[in-house]
Structures are given as structure tokens and as C-alpha cells.
Amino acid sequence: METTIYKAVIKAFSKALSKVPRGHQWHLSGYALTRQTSAAHVLGRVSLRLILYYRNPACTGGSLGQIPWCSCFFFLTHPTQAQRFHSPNDLLLPITKDVTTLQYVTKILHGTPLVPIKVVVDLGGPFLWTNCASRYASSSILRVPNRSIQCSRAKTNGLRSKTCLSSAQTCELLTENRVTRRATRGELVEDIVAVQLIDGSKNAGEITNVHHVLFSCAPTFLLNGLGSGAKGMLGLGRTRISLPSQISTALGTPQKFTICLSSSEGILVSDQGPHDSVFGTEISKSLMYTPLVTNQGDNSLQEYFIGIKSIRIDDKRLSLNASLLSLDEEGIGGTKLSTIVPYTTMERTIYASFIEAYVKSATSMNMTRVASVAPFGLCFSSESIDGTQLRPKVPVIDLVLQSEMVKWRISGRNSMVRVSEEVMCLGFLDGGLNPRTSIVLGGYQLEETLLEFDVGASLLGFSQSLLMSRISCSDFKSNSRLKEPL
Secondary structure, three states: OOHHHHHHHHHHHHHHHOOOOOOOEEEEOOEEEEOOOOHHHHHOOOOOOEEEEEOOOOOOOOEOOEOOOOOEEEEEOOOOHHHHOOOOOEEEEEEEEOOOOOOEEEEEEEOOOOEEEEEEEEOOOOOOEEEOOOOOOOOOOEEOEOOOHHHHHHOOOOOOOOOOOOOOOEOEEEEEEOOOOEEEEEEEEEEEEEEEEEOOOOOEEEEEEEEEEEEEEEOHHHHOOOOOOEEEEEEOOOOOOOHHHHHHHHHOOOOEEEEEOOOOEEEEEEOOOOOHHHHOHHHHHHOEEEEEEOOOOOOOOOOOEEOOOEEEEOOEEOOOOHHHHOEOOOOOEOEEEOOOOOOEEEOHHHHHHHHHHHHHHHHHOOOOEEOOOOOOOOEEEHHHOOEOOOOEOOOOEEEEOOOOOOEEEEOHHHOEEEOOOOEEEEOEEEOOOOOOOOEEEOHHHHOOOEEEEEOOOOEEEEOOOHHHHOOOHHHHHOOOOOOOOO
């Protein structure tokens, strides 16, 4: 920089840092500033990309005139354009279901110029990852250096450097295809991601760019097992670099998003305004809430767990080993929600009790059992089931949560799967003995239910099946098509 510009930058930067509490020692191009601050605090005040060298107390050597050989690099970046944007509108992503893989997919726009890519929605995934090996090359993509602030944020759930002596120049993350459970090293990068607004009338509006969004670049082989055309996975988990978390941080809004899945088209909304602006007052006020349970087990912090106390079928309580319903100190047991598991799975002893009770109730309703159709273990003749295809009259399943007054009811369309014109099967599967998670609520059971994930308050809001009110999650997508740039 020219001298006068340089001095002006240093003066402005020093003034910004003077407003934060005292703490560690930072070295900025020969100026010793004694301050400790979060990246977000500084980002809101600095309008240039600067490099800071953080003096790690555990390291020695070097001087102010030289970068210490074991210093860790911290990159402080310009606030995104979206940080200056405040709107009562919501951010949306339309979601469709891949009928072949039963995965839920969406499209995001990223890079310069903006291009759409299809990604699989992974509710419990830690971050967005894509395959960057394509003919398209974004001019705005940047590799994230090892030991930078961004790398530190990302590695809450990824690879960790035990010391600051690592020879890697760029930040690496353990990147996993959570459908096939294959994992490899991915390179952390940052780029522009475009998000679209939706107003209270559900009309898709302008596209807003969010800069410096972190995601992982993964090799092509990791795409195996994903739906046709998918180029990665969109993690919505409880981490600092999941896409909802990064957007909330960029916009300075609560960490909360709502998802509504269906067998055709649904929607994901990052709530920025009145909750009823998209889904309506009646549905919004009908939500029940249950605490999100934190799993302290290895690599499970980002998953969404809830506390089921008991299970009832037609109001009859199942006799279960209660310890299986709770998380132990190692993170084994409990119940989590998943969009990459097609149907709910249960630990084998839970499943056996569940099937026994369900058959008893089904028999009392004159439902005729028929041969099982894989992968399901319990099937019935469609002719013996009253009601309609969307609202079959079958035994009611209640997942009792923190009290008898708070129940997640699964009935009709969310419990029975039509496999042919003649046969319907119970959409719950045997999860085997000793699974890590006792109950995994799969995508089919989450469909046609409004799910509000208030990560900041650690609460899950859920509706009863929207089909009971003769509406569908697909109704909310009517005007929400992602407008791709010309």
C-alpha cells in the first residue's frame, strides 16, 4: 500500500480493536495490539481483507519483523454484502424428492458466475460439500489456509491438527458421504452462495449473494450413491459452518430454519421474519415444541436428537427397555431425525415390541396381513384398509416426548407405504442389534410435517400431519421456484 493509505488502514483497524475486551496478543504488520475478539466482531468493522499473525503462547521463536515459524495464520475478511441486508422476508430453498434413491435434493447457486448445482439435503450433515472437479471454474473461489479462523471454525467437527507444526498449507476436513458412509479428506474453500427471498405471499423474490461461505471440495468418487446429477450434500446440522448457520451469522439473524418435506416437492426456509409469513398463522400456532438433545458422543454433536420417553400404539404403551431410549455418556441410544434414511429404523428389541403391538391393533381393525415385501417386515392387503390413499385408517402411533401432553403422532400416510395397488406396508424397519442410535426417524415419517429447528434455543417445533388439515408441504412451493440468473 501507499504510505498514507497504509497508515489510514492501521489507524482505522486499531480504533475498531480498541472497542473489544483485552486478552491475547495480536501482531499486525509491526503494530502490537493487545486485544481479544471474535472474528464476527472485527468483520463488522473492517472493510479490507487483512492477515493477522497470532502469537501462539505454546510456540517460540521469530520476532515482530519475522513471522514466527510456528505461528498460526488468521484471516479476517470483509463482511459479506448480505451482512448489510436486513429484511423481514425469508430465505428459501425448494426441495424435491428423488423417486429412485428416495433422497431429498435441492439446488443452490454458487460461484462467479453463479451456476446451479444439485445437492442432497442432509439434515444432520455438518457442512456443505461438493465435487469441485468440473469444467466450471469459479473466479471467486478461495482456498482456506490451515490454522486460519475459518479453519478453526470448521474443525469443530472435522480433522484436527494436534499441534501448529502441520505442514499442510490448506485446511482439510474429514468429508463424508453419509449415505454410503465413505469418507475422505476434503479441502476447505470459500465462495459466493446465492440465496433467494420469499415474501409473505410466497412469491419468490430477489437473489441475495452471501460471500465467503465455507464448504468442502471433495473428490468425484464420493458422489457414488447420491441421486442422479447430485454434486454433493447440503449439511444442515448443528455446526458453525452448516449453511443455515453461516447464513444466520452473515445476516445477523436467529439460528433457525424450517423444513417441510413431501413425496414430491417441499421447501426449506431460513426464518428471517414472522414465522407465519410463509406457512400461515393457523399452522404456525399449532406447533408443539420439544428440546433438542445434545449428543456428546464422537462426531454426533451436529445431529438432531429428541427425547422419546415412551411409544404408544392406539393409546397402549409399549413395554420397552427405557435405557435404549436415552443417550448414554458415549452417545449410544436415543432418537434422531434423518433425511438420508428413507424409513424409520428401530433397535431390534424395540422393533419386535412395536410390531407385536401394531399387529394386535391392526387385527382388531380387521386389517388382513399378507406376505412381507422387502425391505418392510409387516404388510397388509390394501382392500382391508379403510380410508383414502392419503389418509388410510390404520393404528395410530404416538411418540411421547417430555410429557404425556407432548406427542408426535404418526398415522395414516406417514406410517403406511403403498408398494402396489394390492399391498401396503408399515414404513418402519428393523435396525438390528446394538445400533449406535436406537431409533432413527426417517424421511418418510418426516414428510407432510412442518419442522422448525430453533438451533439457538435448542428446540424442535413440529406440527401434526398437514394432511389432516387437507394441505401438503408441496402447497408452500407454489411460487418459490429458484430463479436462476440469465
